[in-house]
Amino acid sequence: MLLRAYQTGKNIIRSIAASLLIGVIVGAIDAVFGRGLLAISDFRTEHFTYLIPFLPIAGLLIVWMYHHFSEISTKGMTLVLEMGQGKRKEIPMLLAPLVLVGTWITHLFGGSAGREGVAVQIGAVVSSQIEQRFHLCGDKKKMLITGMAAGFGGLFQTPLAAAFFAIEVITAGKMEYGALLNSMVAAYTASYTSHFLGLAKFAVPIQSALNMSQPCVLGPVIIFGVIFGLTGRFFAVLLKYAKEKMSRFFRNPYVRIGLVSIPLAIILTLLYQGRYSGLGTNLIAAAFEGQTIFAYDCLLKILLTILTLSIGFQGGEVTPLFSIGASLGVIVGKVFGLPPEVCAALGYAAVFGSATNTLIAPVLIGLEVFGTDNAVVLVLVCTVAYLVNGNRSIYTAQQLEW
Amino acid sequence: MLLRAYQTGKNIIRSIAASLLIGVIVGAIDAVFGRGLLAISDFRTEHFTYLIPFLPIAGLLIVWMYHHFSEISTKGMTLVLEMGQGKRKEIPMLLAPLVLVGTWITHLFGGSAGREGVAVQIGAVVSSQIEQRFHLCGDKKKMLITGMAAGFGGLFQTPLAAAFFAIEVITAGKMEYGALLNSMVAAYTASYTSHFLGLAKFAVPIQSALNMSQPCVLGPVIIFGVIFGLTGRFFAVLLKYAKEKMSRFFRNPYVRIGLVSIPLAIILTLLYQGRYSGLGTNLIAAAFEGQTIFAYDCLLKILLTILTLSIGFQGGEVTPLFSIGASLGVIVGKVFGLPPEVCAALGYAAVFGSATNTLIAPVLIGLEVFGTDNAVVLVLVCTVAYLVNGNRSIYTAQQLEW
Numbered sequence: 001m002l003l004r005a006y007q008t009g010k011n012i013i014r015s016i017a018a019s020l021l022i023g024v025i026v027g028a029i030d031a032v033f034g035r036g037l038l039a040i041s042d043f044r045t046e047h048f049t050y051l052i053p054f055l056p057i058a059g060l061l062i063v064w065m066y067h068h069f070s071e072i073s074t075k076g077m078t079l080v081l082e083m084g085q086g087k088r089k090e091i092p093m094l095l096a097p098l099v100l101v102g103t104w105i106t107h108l109f110g111g112s113a114g115r116e117g118v119a120v121q122i123g124a125v126v127s128s129q130i131e132q133r134f135h136l137c138g139d140k141k142k143m144l145i146t147g148m149a150a151g152f153g154g155l156f157q158t159p160l161a162a163a164f165f166a167i168e169v170i171t172a173g174k175m176e177y178g179a180l181l182n183s184m185v186a187a188y189t190a191s192y193t194s195h196f197l198g199l200a201k202f203a204v205p206i207q208s209a210l211n212m213s214q215p216c217v218l219g220p221v222i223i224f225g226v227i228f229g230l231t232g233r234f235f236a237v238l239l240k241y242a243k244e245k246m247s248r249f250f251r252n253p254y255v256r257i258g259l260v261s262i263p264l265a266i267i268l269t270l271l272y273q274g275r276y277s278g279l280g281t282n283l284i285a286a287a288f289e290g291q292t293i294f295a296y297d298c299l300l301k302i303l304l305t306i307l308t309l310s311i312g313f314q315g316g317e318v319t320p321l322f323s324i325g326a327s328l329g330v331i332v333g334k335v336f337g338l339p340p341e342v343c344a345a346l347g348y349a350a351v352f353g354s355a356t357n358t359l360i361a362p363v364l365i366g367l368e369v370f371g372t373d374n375a376v377v378l379v380l381v382c383t384v385a386y387l388v389n390g391n392r393s394i395y396t397a398q399q400l401e402w
Numbered sequence: 403m404l405l406r407a408y409q410t411g412k413n414i415i416r417s418i419a420a421s422l423l424i425g426v427i428v429g430a431i432d433a434v435f436g437r438g439l440l441a442i443s444d445f446r447t448e449h450f451t452y453l454i455p456f457l458p459i460a461g462l463l464i465v466w467m468y469h470h471f472s473e474i475s476t477k478g479m480t481l482v483l484e485m486g487q488g489k490r491k492e493i494p495m496l497l498a499p500l501v502l503v504g505t506w507i508t509h510l511f512g513g514s515a516g517r518e519g520v521a522v523q524i525g526a527v528v529s530s531q532i533e534q535r536f537h538l539c540g541d542k543k544k545m546l547i548t549g550m551a552a553g554f555g556g557l558f559q560t561p562l563a564a565a566f567f568a569i570e571v572i573t574a575g576k577m578e579y580g581a582l583l584n585s586m587v588a589a590y591t592a593s594y595t596s597h598f599l600g601l602a603k604f605a606v607p608i609q610s611a612l613n614m615s616q617p618c619v620l621g622p623v624i625i626f627g628v629i630f631g632l633t634g635r636f637f638a639v640l641l642k643y644a645k646e647k648m649s650r651f652f653r654n655p656y657v658r659i660g661l662v663s664i665p666l667a668i669i670l671t672l673l674y675q676g677r678y679s680g681l682g683t684n685l686i687a688a689a690f691e692g693q694t695i696f697a698y699d700c701l702l703k704i705l706l707t708i709l710t711l712s713i714g715f716q717g718g719e720v721t722p723l724f725s726i727g728a729s730l731g732v733i734v735g736k737v738f739g740l741p742p743e744v745c746a747a748l749g750y751a752a753v754f755g756s757a758t759n760t761l762i763a764p765v766l767i768g769l770e771v772f773g774t775d776n777a778v779v780l781v782l783v784c785t786v787a788y789l790v791n792g793n794r795s796i797y798t799a800q801q802l803e804w
Contacts, residue, residue, distance in 0.1 A: 160781055173579045174803060177761075181789050359579075360762065364781065372777035375769050379562055387583050401576060 011138070012181075018127075018136035018143065019182040023150050023189025025130075026123045030154030030190060031197035033100055033122065037115055040108045041278050048274040051109050055265040058109035059257035062102045063312050067253070070094040074312070077117050080124040081397040084144055084170035090132070096125040102314030110268050110277040111308040112301065113315025116152055120166075120316075123151025123190075137182070145170070145179035146186045153187030154194040157201035158368035162187040165361035172357050172391060173401030202281075202369065204288045208339045209373040212380075220336040221346075221377055225384025227332055228325060228347050232354025232385060235302055235321065236392040242310035250311075257312040264307055276304045280323025287326035287344040298328040317394050318352055325351030342377075345370040349378060350385040357393035359386045413540070414583075420529075420538035420545060421584040425552050425591025427532075428525045432556030432592060433599035435502055435524065439517055442510045443680050450676040453511050457667040460511035461659035464504045465714050469655070472496040476714070479519050482526040483799040486546055486572035492534070498527040504716030512670050512679040513710040514703065515717025518554055522568075522718075525553020525592075539584070547572070547581035548588045555589030556596040559603035560770035564589040567763035574759050574793060575803030604683075604771065606690045610741045611775040614782075622738040623748075623779055627786025629734055630727060630749050634756025634787060637704055637723065638794040644712035652713075659714040666709055678706045682725025689728035689746040700730040719796050720754055727753030744779075747772040751780060752787040759795035761788045 044051055066074050073079070073095040082088040103118045127147025130136070137143050145166045153162030163183035167176040195201060210217050250256035268277050275282065280301055286293055305320040329347025333340040345366060353362030359382060366378040391400055446453050468476050475481070475497040484490040505520045529549025532538065539545050547568045555564030565585040569578040597603060612619050652658030670679050677684065682703055688695055707722040731749025735742035747768060755764030761784060768780040793802055 160778070160785075173577050175575050175577060175761075177575045177788070177803075180785065184785065184789075359577075367777050367781070372774040375774035375777045376562070379766065379769070383562075383582065383586065386579070387586075401579075 015137040015139070015142065015182055016185055018130060018134070019146050019185040020189050021136075022123070022127045022130060022143070022147055023154075023186040024193050026126050026147060026150035026186070027154035027190030027193025028197060029122055029126065030119050030151065031194040031199045033119065034115070034155050034194065034199045036104060037107055037279075040104055041281070044108055044110060044278060045274065045282075048110065048277070049269070052265050052269050052274065052277070055109045055111065055268075056258050056261035058105050058111075059261045059311065059313060060254055062105055062314055063253045063257050065102060066098055069098060073098050076121055077395050078397040080121055080144070080148065081170055081395055083124070083128070084141060085397075085399055086141065091125055091128055093125060093129055096122045099314055103316075106308070106313040106315050107278055110265065110274055111313040111315065112268070112276050112278065112280070112304040112320060113308050113313055114279060114305075114317045114319040114321070115315060116155055116318035117316030118314070119151035119155035120148045121151070123147035123149070123154070126150075127186075141176075142179040142182055145176055146182040149183035150186035150190040154190030155199075156365070157191045157195055157199070158365050159184070159187035159191040161361050161364035161368055162191070164364055165358060168358050168360055169356060169395065169398065171399040171401050172393070204341070204345070204369065205371045206341055206345055206373060208342055210338065210342055210377045212376055217338070220338060221380055222384055223336075224329075224332055224343065224346055225350060225381040226388050228328065228350035228381065229354040229385030229388035231298065231302075231324065231328060232321070232351045233389040233392045235306070235317075235324070235351070235355045236357075236389070236394045238302070239306050239309065239317070239394055240396055242306050246310045253312055260307070260311045264304070264311070268304065271300060276300050279319040281319065283323040283327045284348070287330045288341055290340075293327045293330040295331050298324045298331070301327070317355065321352045321355050322348045325349070342374055345374065346378060346381045350381045353382045354385040354389040355394050357386070357389060357391055357395075357398060359383065417539040417541070417544065417584055418587055420532060420536070421548050421587040422591050423538075424525070424529045424532060424545070424549055425556075425588040426595050428528050428549060428552035428588070429556035429592030429595025430599060431524055431528065432521050432553065433596040433601045435521065436517070436557050436596065436601045438506060439509055439681075442506055443683070446510055446512060446680060447676065447684075450512065450679070451671070454667050454671050454676065454679070457511045457513065457670075458660050458663035460507050460513075461663045461713070461715060462656055464507055464716055465655045465659050467504060468500055471500060475500050478523055479797050480799040482523055482546070482550065483572055483797055485526070485530070486543060487799075487801055488543065493527055493530055495527060495531055498524045501716055505718075508710070508715040508717050509680055512667065512676055513715040513717065514670070514678050514680065514682070514706040514722060515710050515715055516681060516707075516719045516721040516723070517717060518557055518720035519718030520716070521553035521557035522550045523553070525549035525551070525556070528552075529588075543578075544581040544584055547578055548584040551585035552588035552592040556592030557601075558767070559593045559597055559601070560767050561586070561589035561593040563763050563766035563770055564593070566766055567758075567760060570760050570762055571758060571797065571800065573801040573803050574795070606743075606747070606771060607773045608743055608747055608775060610744055612740065612744055612779050614778055619740070622740060623782055624786055625738075626731075626734060626745065626748055627752060627783040628790050630730070630752035630783065631756045631787030631790035633700070633704075633726065633730060634723070634753045634758075635791040635794045637708070637719075637726070637753070637757045638759075638791070638796045640704070641708050641711065641719070641796055642798055644708050648712045655714055662709070662713045666706070666713070670706065673702060678702050681721040683721065685725040685729045686750070689732045690743055692742075695729045695732040697733050700726045700733070703729070719757065723754045723757050724750045727751070744776055747776065748780060748783045752783045755784045756787040756791040757796050759788070759791060759793055759797075759800060761785065
């Protein structure tokens with residue numbers, strides 16, 4: 001009895017030590033990756049016309065990198081999720097540097113893509129490697145999830161959302177509560193580490209609150225949920241469709257990325273000199289600072305992000321999804337005569353939740369980024385969005401529990 | 403394709419119609435049950451000394467009722483959870499009136515017990531009966547969960563917490579998202595219905611907020627989570643232990659309830675004339691109105707509730723858990739020099755979550771009862787409480803997903 005308690009205690013302490021270690025390492029890498037990405041994005045914005053013509057060549061370089069070093073790593077998040085589901089024993093170590101550099105290149109030359117999938121993949125690789133070498137925890141799956149949480153938490157500095165994202169994303173409807181403690185520790189550690197290393201947290205404290213007790217608010221809130229949910233669903237479905245069609249139509253990945261990048265670069269240039277290039281943080285800023293948001297911003301960002309990702313460029317989907325949700329939120333808020341910044345915040349969270357088929361993570365990211373004044377509305381909108389997304393997910397390897 | 407879409411649409415509409423119907427009926431029963439219970443509680447408080455001597459006879463009456471009408475119904479929530487897990491095909495219809503009347507009797511004569519388990523059982527019985535007779539939905543499990551959500555939502559008028567409680571309580575770690583839409587519809591409908599029928603919602607809008615960015619706050623918040631979590635765990639473990647010991651020591655249920663009620667009635671009388679009788683709403687009111695809370699209030703409420711329930715009295719556990727958490731929160735808040743009402747709110751939610759082994763429901767009940775100012779702290783405290791409870795649950799039939 002005492003021996004068992006001692007063993008259990010020792011195991012918990014070892015696994016927490018591993019989580020702290022993972023948090024520090026992944027948080028530091030996130031800081032480098034995130035700060036590098038922001039610097040690259042600023043540089044691109046300033047020198048857009050000189051950089052965008054090289055988008056096709058950048059694409060060829062990315063494909064060559066993956067082909068040369070680790071072909072299987074092109075599968076990205078699929079590898080991580082499959083390992084979480086026990087279908088795969090390991091993830092290639094090269095995945096981390098490849099996806100990091102590939103994403104930097106994508107962003108430098110004006111592709112439209114995200115960053116969080118990258119951070120999650122890096123976190124997963126680092127934690128798997130640490131577990132494989134030092135056997136601190138003894139539970140591969142737990143450490144994988146811990147690394148995912150650290151990656152997300154270090155990049156966005158939203159540790160609660162990060163921990164819950166990692167435990168709910170692998171299998172929809174199943175919460176990997178066995179890894180919750182480690183994920184929380186790693187996500188908080190990574191978040192503090194990257195903050196300490198100078199990566200700024202994006203946060204917009206929103207002061208105005210929707211009054212849910214008014215019937216003229218409940219109706220629109222449900223409609224918002226439906227709209228955001230269908231938008232996320234549309235993104236997930238179209239991304240899958242585009243990836244399939246592209247790889248069937250252009251069997252050679254060099255031809256695919258080299259050829260399709262040319263019209264993509266032209267479109268990105270013609271549309272306001274790169275308004276839809278990069279992460280979409282420009283759209284997010286515009287949405288919350290009351291600058292111009294066009295009604296078609298969200299649609300164009302959807303299409304160009306999908307085009308960028310489906311031909312082989314690297315990067316995540318989440319920050320573009322945030323920007324799509326925020327710009328859509330401004331528009332629907334204006335239509336219903338409700339505060340645009342509140343609706344932008346709701347869209348920011350709910351479109352992300354719908355497209356990733358998660359529910360707890362988007363609510364928590366809403367709380368951690370925008371403050372708590374609209375917490376109940378946020379839960380309701382994200383729940384409705386989750387209900388109408390039909391379990392579609394940008395992570396095609398995500399399983400369904402039921 | 404079109405035919406399938408038509409069929410799917412028809413099924414969804416039928417199941418939503420069923421959820422609305424369940425919401426209205428269960429909400430109405432909840433209003434009768436809840437208002438009756440509050441009236442009975444007031445009556446008992448006023449005439450305590452005349453009523454408490456009859457506690458043993460009330461106990462005998464309850465045991466006779468169950469023995470005479472439906473012996474198996476004593477299993478209560480176990481029947482509901484087992485049906486949710488597919489281990490049982492139906493729940494006896496008599497469960498609903500028995501548990502309703504049994505709870506009223508328990509409270510009239512001064513037992514310490516709750517009400518939500520009762521409402522959940524009533525909801526489950528009503529929805530199962532409706533499904534069995536009218537086949538509106540075609541999915542027994544979905545309708546069972548819908549009824550549970552309606553029962554909880556109608557009684558507490560916290561529809562979000564109710565819907566998520568119903569989908570997460572049956573199997574820990576598994577979210578029954580397939581029933582989320584119906585649960586939401588039924589919980590909101592039941593909540594509006596019971597409110598319309600004059601059942602008041604308990605809500606304490608809390609204005610002061612803990613500032614999480616201060617390190618002197620994060621530490622105590624984690625400690626609170628540990629304390630609340632261990633308290634809920636202690637309650638769940640002791641309740642199970644007491645039930646087993648009691649039924650082994652007194653094999654005859656009449657002897658068990660008749661004999662043990664005598665010292666129970668004496669203790670309840672000696673301890674401030676019934677301070678620990680009933681739901682514990684007196685302790686909750688004292689906690690939030692700044693009245694006297696003794697350091698031993700929570701412990702006595704734990705012990706007397708467990709004694710009441712373990713010898714065969716009827717009622718739920720959740721409102722006593724709320725009162726245990728709130729009175730404990732006041733004490734720990736004072737110890738750490740933090741606003742007692744905020745800590746009471748945190749304890750209210752977290753002890754309930756820990757004892758029921760749920761995580762999303764307690765967070766949502768905190769938001770719906772106390773407002774959103776402390777949302778992030780609430781998530782953190784409930785998560786820590788969930789982590790230290792070791793998957794113990796007052797619902798012994800609850801399964802574990804992992």
